[in-house]
Amino acid sequence: MKRTLTFHKPGENYKTEGYVITPNTMDLMKKHVAETGAKVMTRFPPEPNGILHIGHAKAINIDFGYAQATGGLCYLRYDDTNPEKEEDEFVRAIKDMVNWLGYTPFKVTHASDNFDRLYELAVELIHRGHAYVCHQVAEDMRGFNPPPSPWKDRPINESLQLFEDMKNGLIDEGKATLRMKVTLEEGKLDPVAYRIKFTPHHNTGDNWCIYPTYDFTHCLCDSIENISHSLCTKEFQARRSSYYWLCNALDVYCPVQWEYGRLNLDYTVVSKRKIAKLMEVDCVRGWDDPRLFTLTGLRRRGFPAKAINNFVLKLGVTGARIVVDPQMLEACVRDELNVTAPRVMAVLNPLKVTLVDLPFDSQEVDVPEFPNEPNRGTHKTVFARTLYVEESDYREVADKDFRRLTNQQPVGLMHIGYVISVQQAVKDSNGKVIELLAYALPLAETTKPKAFIHWVSQPLTCEVRLYERLFKHKNPEDPREVPGGWQTDINKNSLSILPRAYIERCVSAATIYDKFQFSRVGYFSVDPESTADKLVFNRTVTLREDSAKS
Known part of the structure; x- marks a missing residue:
């Protein structure tokens, strides 16, 4: 230090x-x-x-x-x-x-x-x-x-x-x-x-x-x-x-x-009295709510202890009062999880894709736990005719800057070496796309696509909780910034719950506080409320600082 x-x-x-x-x-x-x-x-x-x-x-x-x-x-x-x-x-x-x-x-x-x-x-x-x-x-x-x-x-x-x-x-x-x-x-x-x-x-x-x-x-x-x-x-x-x-x-x-x-830290309160008030009015679930900067809350959110210690070490010991943006702490968390959290594929908002011409029903593929370090191992996942991708990875009509799947633009699937292209978009009575019928070609037989996306097949259903800042302003306790008082600055949309996300089956044996990088999405940790029937994941941090707000 x-x-x-x-x-x-x-x-x-x-x-x-x-x-x-x-x-x-x-x-x-x-x-x-x-x-x-x-x-x-x-x-x-x-x-x-x-x-x-x-x-x-x-x-x-x-x-x-x-x-x-x-x-x-x-x-x-x-x-x-x-x-x-x-x-x-x-x-x-x-x-x-x-x-x-x-x-x-x-x-x-x-x-x-x-x-x-x-x-x-x-x-x-x-x-x-x-x-x-x-x-x-x-x-x-x-x-x-x-x-x-x-x-x-x-x-x-x-x-x-x-x-x-x-x-x-x-x-x-x-x-x-x-x-x-x-x-x-x-x-x-x-x-x-x-x-x-x-x-x-x-x-x-x-x-x-x-x-x-x-x-x-x-x-x-x-x-x-x-x-x-x-x-x-x-x-x-x-x-x-x-x-x-x-x-x-x-x-x-x-x-x-x-x-x-x-x-x-900015964008928070740490007073015991104020946290107790947040619990009293049901803004947070308890002392260990992942939106709080209590140590139990940070542990539950998935912040590794080593990352917190490294953050403190970077600040050093001086006589000056230090006020830090939470992004500095989150950067330390990313540095630690980048080398410790195995990669898995998870789809938070699933869109069904049926591969109409796949020459087999299903096959197992090896997915690297740490793509940049192949020696650290792999896990097996299933690639089948029915799979799921993120809704946001598909657009019927897109501008030239959109690099993922459209009716005219194919996209690659990570880890499998296949490129898919849309044959038909199936819609419900309200006109919403609920399924894509698609063709699949081995990468070697087609032009390299602009992008590769993650996917899951024969997945587990899990609940995913996404967190944003609990307060809107840097200094919620400062009457110059928040004239109405700190309680008026609470972000009522600081928690989003996705009850039916899909994830690879390899995580079925995960235990409380186990941490994963969901490919292309962010870092996530297993919540203590998980059960034998359903895993619950908390988003720890996004992959990059510039995507800190979802």
């Missing part, structure tokens, strides 16, 4: 800009180096309150990738300090996505694993005069110029007793918080360290009714786990001074926080 940020070496925390040196810093650093063997130690710390999206793929690759590249170790740590929003479903899904991208955590931990130790550290912080119990209500603490707390200078023993009362459930929710005596870089005074919530926790059950905040938990869990490089996105830069302050106020090992620019 290319980097413009130059990270410190393990044990050289004190050399980084803004790092605070205390009388105990070097002793704590020596202990840290001894316990870690001077390895790079990182962590990927998602909150388990939703599904990971493409931006998290960057974080995963940075956290795990940097540790891997330096011989270090990376934790998967769930930042689970908000019991109202966190669920085991998301815990499982997050680990699944980390593994899918090819990474194995050194350990899987939870911030909640440290609740006992964090409570002890909170008590210690009160003892040291750096925290107090406050009774201001949430509305009075919001914003950057709230009224100062009248309880900031309350006696230490009084705060200790009240904090214990909070822990023992003797104070109602919203009636007290533990606040730290520090000003954040953005100017916010005395951030909350603990609040009361009478809500069971997915990991600790009913053991606690007070829960620590991110500002209190994150740096201390990093310290407990001996993290050397606390890597996070740029919006947390405003928390760096309080990160260092809290570790030093408690006299514990202090990691180094490094910030990098977030990854954002």
Whole structure:
């Protein structure tokens, strides 16, 4: 991964800009180096309150990738300090996505694993005069110029007793918080360290009714786990001074926080709240809908994990916020599928063709899996009197630029060495062509045609789902681009379902997420809704960027 940020070496925390040196810093650093063997130690710390999206793929690759590249170790740590929003479903899904991208955590931990130790550290912080119990209500603490707390200078023993009362459930929710005596870089005074919530926790059950905040938990869990490089996105830069302050106020090992620019994609939203709204109004089918840029959605659509990792690697690690057109990601997908997805023939909108003069009923032919690499194998398909071609590959009347089948213009069939020409177009009562009667000649016996088209014979019926962008504008959340709000920008035609497409029988043994290139059409992946009776395919990407919109 290319980097413009130059990270410190393990044990050289004190050399980084803004790092605070205390009388105990070097002793704590020596202990840290001894316990870690001077390895790079990182962590990927998602909150388990939703599904990971493409931006998290960057974080995963940075956290795990940097540790891997330096011989270090990376934790998967769930930042689970908000019991109202966190669920085991998301815990499982997050680990699944980390593994899918090819990474194995050194350990899987939870911030909640440290609740006992964090409570002890909170008590210690009160003892040291750096925290107090406050009774201001949430509305009075919001914003950057709230009224100062009248309880900031309350006696230490009084705060200790009240904090214990909070822990023992003797104070109602919203009636007290533990606040730290520090000003954040953005100017916010005395951030909350603990609040009361009478809500069971997915990991600790009913053991606690007070829960620590991110500002209190994150740096201390990093310290407990001996993290050397606390890597996070740029919006947390405003928390760096309080990160260092809290570790030093408690006299514990202090990691180094490094910030990098977030990854954002055009034509999408990734907010958990907004995706939940899309599900609520039936615009998408779930967190893994292939039109979303959640990692589960991208996997379901057929994006290979390697392609996503390559995409992130191309972007590198810089401090700048990155906004990328999805076509850049799709180009990485094409590069990967071009060398990994075997070719098959599929007809999405079938038009029946009967070869009236074929000298045999049917025969098997070998079709190359990768035409440019013949050594990678073939599969067998059937060529018979009745076959199917794409409706769009035939026109009764066409201009000179149309190179495929017309009543006057023959066309070749891929892989078989036959040229067909129309004898008669059979129409229904509405005048629509429903069948072509055609002649077939071996290529060697006729003039080479202008084009060769794909076809299927004795096929399987499958369902094919075609996807377009879910939003019409690059920035659906920008009121200057979409004055009516992001929900008015939804593309109602972002999904087309073709229930009776035809495909070669060689795919009958395909399993979920298997990927194929449908010759001349695009790349497709087997959807989890497939059954033993019917395969369902999602279009992953078109063959070329210039055909990205069907």
